[in-house]
Amino acid sequence: MAFGGPRGGGRGAPRGGRGAPRGGFGGRGGRGARTLKLQCGRLSYSVPCGERQANTISSSFSGGLGSGGRGRGGPRGGGRGAPARGRGGPRGGGRGGAKGARGGAKVIIEPHRHAGVFVARGGKEDLLVTKNLTPGESVYGEKRIAVESPADEDGAVTKTEYRVWNPFRSKLAAGILGGLDDIYMKPGSKVLYLGSASGTSVSHVADIVGPTGNVYAVEFSHRSGRDLIGMATHRTNVIPIVEDARHPLRYRMLVPMVDVIFADVAQPDQARIVGLNAHMFLKNEGGVIVSVKANCIDSTAKPEVVFAREVQKMREEKIKPKEQLTLEPFERDHCIVSGIYKRSA
Numbered sequence: 016m017a018f019g020g021p022r023g024g025g026r027g028a029p030r031g032g033r034g035a036p037r038g039g040f041g042g043r044g045g046r047g048a049r050t051l052k053l054q055c056g057r058l059s060y061s062v063p064c065g066e067r068q069a070n071t072i073s074s075s076f077s078g079g080l081g082s083g084g085r086g087r088g089g090p091r092g093g094g095r096g097a098p099a100r101g102r103g104g105p106r107g108g109g110r111g112g113a114k115g116a117r118g119g120a121k122v123i124i125e126p127h128r129h130a131g132v133f134v135a136r137g138g139k140e141d142l143l144v145t146k147n148l149t150p151g152e153s154v155y156g157e158k159r160i161a162v163e164s165p166a167d168e169d170g171a172v173t174k175t176e177y178r179v180w181n182p183f184r185s186k187l188a189a190g191i192l193g194g195l196d197d198i199y200m201k202p203g204s205k206v207l208y209l210g211s212a213s214g215t216s217v218s219h220v221a222d223i224v225g226p227t228g229n230v231y232a233v234e235f236s237h238r239s240g241r242d243l244i245g246m247a248t249h250r251t252n253v254i255p256i257v258e259d260a261r262h263p264l265r266y267r268m269l270v271p272m273v274d275v276i277f278a279d280v281a282q283p284d285q286a287r288i289v290g291l292n293a294h295m296f297l298k299n300e301g302g303v304i305v306s307v308k309a310n311c312i313d314s315t316a317k318p319e320v321v322f323a324r325e326v327q328k329m330r331e332e333k334i335k336p337k338e339q340l341t342l343e344p345f346e347r348d349h350c351i352v353s354g355i356y357k358r359s360a
Contacts, residue, residue, distance in 0.1 A: 124162050124177060129191060130201035131223035133177060135160055143188055144177035145222035149249045154218040157181060178222065182345045185216040186279050186306040189345035195353060196338055199275035199302020203227040207273040207296055209260045209288065210234065210280035213242035214253070220277070221250045228252060231270045233260050260288050263295045275302035276356075281311040286325055290332030299358045303334050309348040318348045326352060333357055 122137040135142040158179040182188040202225040211217045211232035233256045240257035247253040256266045278289045309318035334354045342349040
């Protein structure tokens, strides 16, 4: 067929080519071939395909930018792919998801065997919680539960707020749920926390020790240290220290003798770091809790071998191990080791 035939694919075809009123780039032109133009933001894709494939691809891309296949400025678009209501979904949805844990008469707060830790019962599942030291504020977006106490003789009702402690974001919470016999901290305790990060777990430890206790939070990263300092502005029993835990002499003027050291530094020389701080700050027969991440210490050895080596290193630092347990299913290839520090006579 010559160029410019009645139904050909050349430039002058009445229904093909670039200037075709309904064809797009070659739509309905050519010898059985069809090109479909897809546009996504500033990127456009020309896809050669048959008629059935083109219809399938077009239907799968309808509702993209502007919905209904009308492009970016379509009159009935409805936002980025949403049918009618935008981000929130058909009726409510949004970011909040389903109903969370609520306080009130349906939730019962029971004390855990570790002082300062509580269990919230009555919802879909039991939750580990701590009493919020600063009611009305959350640290990392955790859920809060407000519980009303029974009215006293004067008819006054007091509200107590608790914060849900997520074991997937806290090694100490995972250890408590795993069955740690003793965490060596209670209301009024002084805690040295090594590897505080942005203060997620530190905030719950601050809830446990309460206003009469103190948490000395050491973090090496300046970026995480800024978040830690921001959290400490609301929890006055937290003393943030942005310093390297390998050099305890640099912050010796800030930390007194403490009751327990919790360490989550994830370094190959972790046992040595804990030992240096214990020799300087930990009371005789004080508690030590160490979170051990096998891959950070020796990625070539089996986790069980790494854990055994760390326990032996702790013994060399005058720490007598009392218990060791895995943090599965909350953390992979992690364990937590607790023990007692005994100074030499």
